[in-house]
Amino acid sequence: MDAIIQSIIQGLLLGGLYAGVGIGMSMIFGIVQITNLAHGDFLVLASFVSLFVMGALGLNPFLSLIIVIPVMFFIGYAVQTTMLNKVLTRGAEPPLLITFGFSIIIQNLLLYYFTANAQKLSTPLLLKSIAVTDNIRIPIMYLISCLAGVVIILLLSVYMRVTYQGKAIRATSDDNDAAQLMGVNIKRTYGIAMGISMMTAGVTGVMIGTLFNFYPSSGSTYLIIAFAVVVIGGIGSINGTLVAGFIFGLAQVVGGQILGATYQQLIGYIVLLIMLIFRPQGLFSK
Amino acid sequence: MSALLKVENIDAFYGDFQAVQQASFEVDEKKIVSVIGTNGAGKTTLMKVIGGTLAARGGKVWFADRDITGWPTYKIVELGLSQVPEGGKVFARMSVMENLIMGSYTPRARSGAKASLERVYELFPMLKEKAGQAAGSLSGGQRQMVAIGRALMSNPRLICFDEISLGLAPTVIKDIYARIRQLNAEGITIVLVEQDVKRSLKTCETAYIMLKGKVVLSGKSKDLTEDTVSKAYFGM
Ligand SMILES: Nc1ncnc2c1ncn2[C@@H]1O[C@H](COP(=O)(O)OP(=O)(O)O)[C@@H](O)[C@H]1O
Ligand SMILES: [Mg+2]
Numbered sequence: 001m002d003a004i005i006q007s008i009i010q011g012l013l014l015g016g017l018y019a020g021v022g023i024g025m026s027m028i029f030g031i032v033q034i035t036n037l038a039h040g041d042f043l044v045l046a047s048f049v050s051l052f053v054m055g056a057l058g059l060n061p062f063l064s065l066i067i068v069i070p071v072m073f074f075i076g077y078a079v080q081t082t083m084l085n086k087v088l089t090r091g092a093e094p095p096l097l098i099t100f101g102f103s104i105i106i107q108n109l110l111l112y113y114f115t116a117n118a119q120k121l122s123t124p125l126l127l128k129s130i131a132v133t134d135n136i137r138i139p140i141m142y143l144i145s146c147l148a149g150v151v152i153i154l155l156l157s158v159y160m161r162v163t164y165q166g167k168a169i170r171a172t173s174d175d176n177d178a179a180q181l182m183g184v185n186i187k188r189t190y191g192i193a194m195g196i197s198m199m200t201a202g203v204t205g206v207m208i209g210t211l212f213n214f215y216p217s218s219g220s221t222y223l224i225i226a227f228a229v230v231v232i233g234g235i236g237s238i239n240g241t242l243v244a245g246f247i248f249g250l251a252q253v254v255g256g257q258i259l260g261a262t263y264q265q266l267i268g269y270i271v272l273l274i275m276l277i278f279r280p281q282g283l284f285s286k
Numbered sequence: 287m288s289a290l291l292k293v294e295n296i297d298a299f300y301g302d303f304q305a306v307q308q309a310s311f312e313v314d315e316k317k318i319v320s321v322i323g324t325n326g327a328g329k330t331t332l333m334k335v336i337g338g339t340l341a342a343r344g345g346k347v348w349f350a351d352r353d354i355t356g357w358p359t360y361k362i363v364e365l366g367l368s369q370v371p372e373g374g375k376v377f378a379r380m381s382v383m384e385n386l387i388m389g390s391y392t393p394r395a396r397s398g399a400k401a402s403l404e405r406v407y408e409l410f411p412m413l414k415e416k417a418g419q420a421a422g423s424l425s426g427g428q429r430q431m432v433a434i435g436r437a438l439m440s441n442p443r444l445i446c447f448d449e450i451s452l453g454l455a456p457t458v459i460k461d462i463y464a465r466i467r468q469l470n471a472e473g474i475t476i477v478l479v480e481q482d483v484k485r486s487l488k489t490c491e492t493a494y495i496m497l498k499g500k501v502v503l504s505g506k507s508k509d510l511t512e513d514t515v516s517k518a519y520f521g522m
Contacts (some may be wrong), residue, residue: 164391171377171388177339183363183440185390246315 002135003257009132011253012246013142017210017211020204021222022151022229026199030236031193034095036082038102040223042198046072046205047214048114050121061121061210063103067078068202075249076198087211088238103219110216121209145207149245153201157238159196169193173205173236221265228272234282243283247271288351289299290315290445290475291336291367296345298331307499308345312445313492315377316359318466318476320486320507323496329479330372332496333448337369338362350443364392368442372449378422382413385421389439398441406435409465425445427458431461434465436453444475463489483515497521 010143025039036042050064057064079102087094126143129137160166170191171179180186208214208222228248233240251271255266275282289312298306304329313319325328334340334345338359346355349367377385386406390399392476407414416424421432429449438447447466451459467489470476480486487493487507495503495518503510503518 138360164387164396167380167384167388168391170380174377174379178371178377179388180339181337181363181369181371181375182388182436183360183395184388185358185360221395233490 002133004254006136007257008250009136009138011250013138013146013249014253015147015246015249016144016146016242017147017207018225018229018243018249019242020152020200021208022233022245023149023153023222023241024200024204025226026230026233026235026237026241027193027200028158028197029230031169032080032084032088032095032190033092034099035092036197037096037223038106038219039097039099039197039201039226040221041103041106041219042072042075043201043222044214044216044219045075045110046198046202047121047209048110048119048216049202049217050206050209051114051119054121056215061123061206064121065203065206068206069199070233072198072202073195076201077195078147080194081187084187085187085190085192095259103223104226107216107219112168114216116215116217118213118215119209120213121206123210123266134255141210143183143209145211148203148207150242152203152236153242156196156200160238165189165192224272225268228275229266230282231272232275232283233281234284237282237284240282240284289313289348290350290479291347292346293332293336293492294348296332296335296347297343298335298340299343300331304340305499306335307477309499309501310345311445311494311501311504313477315443316470316473318478320471320478320480320490320493321496322480322483322493322515322519323484324481326498327491327496328498328499331499333369333371333446333477333479336377336446337367337371338462347364349474360392365393366394366441366443368437368440368445370430370433370437370445370447370450372452374426374429375382375484376421376424376429376432376436380421380433382421382424382432383417385440386413386435389436390441392440395439395441399439402439402441406438409438409468410435427454427462430462431507434462442474444477446470446477446479449481450478451480451485455461458506459485483512483519487512487515495519 025036028034028036046068049066050061053064053067081097084095126141128140131137160170168184168189172186176186228243229244232247233244248268252264252268255267291313293311296306309468311333335342349365353395354362390396390402413431413435432485450462478486478490490507493507493510494501495515
């Protein structure tokens with residue numbers, strides 16, 4: 001029984017982080033109408049940037065965010081404005097191919113500079129936990145990662161409602177012709193949206209790097225998590241993304257606990273498949 | 287003193303199809319000008335060219351003594367040329383108030399946004415009542431009011447209204463036209479795009495009649511009889 005409760009706690013905490021992994025992809029789906037196939041690779045890129053910054057400046061993973069977040073914003077803004085914006089009017093395939101290209105480029109650059117070895121962003125917090133009862137513990141890093149996921153989603157949702165730029169992003173996704181008529185520079189807005197999406201990849205990438213080993217090829221694992229969260233939650237729904245993250249995290253960890261850890265990934269995909277069959281529009285879309 | 291808006295020999299295409307051919311017209315400051323024509327005459331296409339959402343293949347657009355041909359839309363709006371596009375195009379998933387706030391997005395408008403909002407609420411008290419409601423849930427007439435309010439929020443010198451009366455009840459149309467005249471009296475220059483010959487002639491000082499992409503007749507509305515306009519309108 002305790003083991004089940006323990007895995008529920010862990011699943012929920014991981015789910016909060018997964019929601020954060022999905023939110024950036026969901027945003028770009030909803031606003032720029034691009035499926036960013038490199039989302040997972042950008043996330044892993046952020047883990048490596050953090051690794052590099054930690055080594056170069058002697059920072060811990062959390063302080064490395066001070067550099068990782070702006071770097072990721074800049075990368076997102078640059079990729080969007082110099083490349084993706086140029087092909088938006090040519091249908092869905094060209095942007096898809098560009099993001100696919102980035103996926104390959106990032107993986108190979110990382111392989112070249114960091115080799116294929118397993119990496120980890122080390123922090124003593126990984127081994128710490130809060131004891132709830134004798135057998136049930138809340139691992140601190142899971143808790144921090146969950147909070148990070150939930151906080152970026154809340155911040156994003158406030159940003160989208162309160163600021164002019166956030167409203168402009170929503171207006172653009174509602175009707176981009178009309179948004180232009182309000183004086184919104186659509187291409188710049190797409191750049192900012194992608195920059196923000198990459199900031200979320202930056203935060204979650206660093207969290208994941210502290211929790212799990214990562215390799216230059218780890219991106220696809222996180223792409224699928226992001227994709228699952230988007231599909232379960234419904235495209236563009238912030239609340240949906242949050243709930244979907246929790247569902248997916250729970251399914252993986254609790255399912256893994258019951259059936260064995262080797263099934264953890266598989267169970268996630270089965271949940272995704274069931275969703276695609278029975279409610280392809282997501283839980284929270286109309 | 288030159289015209290506030292001057293459109294010269296515009297050619298506009300969708301692929302190989304020419305929707306506007308050598309169209310010219312001009313609007314003096316503080317006046318109301320109508321562009322009248324049947325469905326498919328090229329009116330909306332011309333408005334898109336003026337607003338910068340469609341690039342013309344030939345011709346020039348001047349606004350406030352500047353050549354704005356080929357400018358991006360956001361720069362044109364910043365100069366004070368605003369549009370109420372065909373169908374209103376409100377942001378359906380945003381609230382009425384957020385729609386209005388979006389109208390004040392340009393640096394030119396942002397500082398005066400509060401005062402503009404009060405002014406819009408005064409003009410359309412209904413919008414204040416529905417401020418928190420999603421714009422997509424409103425009736426057609428109410429949505430047009432949101433679109434007009436949104437255009438006003440940009441603190442414009444000129445507003446183009448594209449078929450504002452399309453699909454609305456006569457009483458609603460009358461009300462909206464009264465508001466447009468009021469805005470003009472307050473100093474805003476107006477371009478009225480319409481299919482309804484009678485109503486537009488009654489409201490404007492100068493009218494341009496379009497047919498199959500061309501401006502086929504123009505003149506002071508007091509000099510144009512409904513009969514000559516109708517003939518040009520249908521190409522007889
Ligand atoms: N997006 C488009 N693609 C192709 N043809 C178009 C498009 N929009 C309008 N047209 C065509 O251009 C012509 C002029 O259309 P439009 O400017 O909308 O006329 P109006 O506003 O006067 O009704 C019409 O023949 C119409 O079918
Ligand atoms: Mg039209």
